[in-house]
Amino acid sequence: MTTQTVTQISAAARGKWPVILQMLRIDVPENGRHGPCPKCGGKDRFRLDDLEGRGTWICSQCGNGDGLDLVKLMTGYGVRKAVQEVAQVLNVPPAGSLLLPL
Incomplete structure (x- = not known):
């Protein structure tokens, strides 16, 4: 996992954390x-x-x-797994995956 990947997922998550946390079943006050x-x-x-x-x-x-720190705190995951979970919620392909045109 690179710093760039963490930065990319953090940028993709910006402004979406209430929904991301809800999707990960992390209950926070509104x-x-x-x-x-x-x-x-x-x-x-x-x-x-x-x-x-x-x-x-x-x-x-x-x-x-x-938000990423909260995911780590609540799940006990390290940064790599927490980023993967957030990426999955955001429907962002895993780092290193190759997207081929149809």
Whole structure:
């Protein structure tokens, strides 16, 4: 997995994180509202603020990050598998695949 691939998938995901997270069955509060963290629970310690469409989030216990970080946190996947999962949701071909014209 190259940095370029991570950058490409992150760019493709920009502005789509609420839907991506829903498709991956990661429940987050809507519209930047505070609510329970999908990882550690609590009552109102988490919010998806989605700055610049990057899926940014904040939890007063788990920390913060972008959408890809949240996928990694919730699934336990490393960056490679998390990027593959997001790419699949976005219907982006896997890195290195060859698309041939019909």
